[in-house]
Amino acid sequence: MSADSARRTVRILTWIGLATGVIGGLLVxxxxxxxxxxxxxxxTLGVATLVLAFRARKTGIAEVEGFDGRLSLFAALLGFLVVFFAGQVAFGILVAVANP
Structure with missing residues (x-):
């Protein structure tokens, strides 16, 4: 993959990851x-955010010279927050269903 193609891929993955994280955060x-x-x-949105953010970081670190991964790191942190808070609610639902 060329450097320009890698930069474009990192940019797309990062921005889509941020968008899914923001949507997940708003739903939380x-x-x-x-x-x-x-x-x-x-x-689902939180996991998608994590996957996209870490994929962007992997590509950026491996193929982009002078990669600055702060934005993808922010997307990953946002994904962790969404998964954490949504996981608490989902776990509560599962416990309520298991204990009638």
């Missing part, structure tokens, strides 16, 4: 928007 902040299946959508 406003859980009533998706009353049914909300935590599962939030978890």
């Amino acid at each position: 902040a406003f859980p009533k928007v998706l009353p049914v299946g909300g935590p599962w959508v939030q978890l």
